[in-house]
Amino acid sequence: MIHESRPTGAPMDTTFGLLLEKIRYEGAYPTRERAEESLRAVLGALGRQVTGDERVALAAALPEEAARVFTAEVPAVKQLPGAAFVRELA
Numbered sequence: 857m858i859h860e861s862r863p864t865g866a867p868m869d870t871t872f873g874l875l876l877e878k879i880r881y882e883g884a885y886p887t888r889e890r891a892e893e894s895l896r897a898v899l900g901a902l903g904r905q906v907t908g909d910e911r912v913a914l915a916a917a918l919p920e921e922a923a924r925v926f927t928a929e930v931p932a933v934k935q936l937p938g939a940a941f942v943r944e945l946a
Contacts, residue, residue: 871919896925901945903929905936 880891903926906914915923936944
């Protein structure tokens with residue numbers, strides 16, 4: 857999986873910034889960068905698993921930058937069961 861970081865000094869969508877802060881706080885991540893790395897990993901993995909109307913609805917509910925990360929992934933041919941999905945993220 858390729859993680860694309862935002863270029864230094866690039867503007868960040870306010871709602872994306874708020875999402876990162878919530879993840880950093882709730883996940884007890886030491887830095888915002890670590891929270892963003894985790895968010896991108898989860899959204900990428902979800903992007904490979906979620907298809908159809910659910911994919912469209914989730915992308916629409918996410919902040920713009922998060923939606924781009926999510927939709928950048930091509931859905932897998934075979935969807936993973938929950939436990940295998942968690943193992944892939946770990």
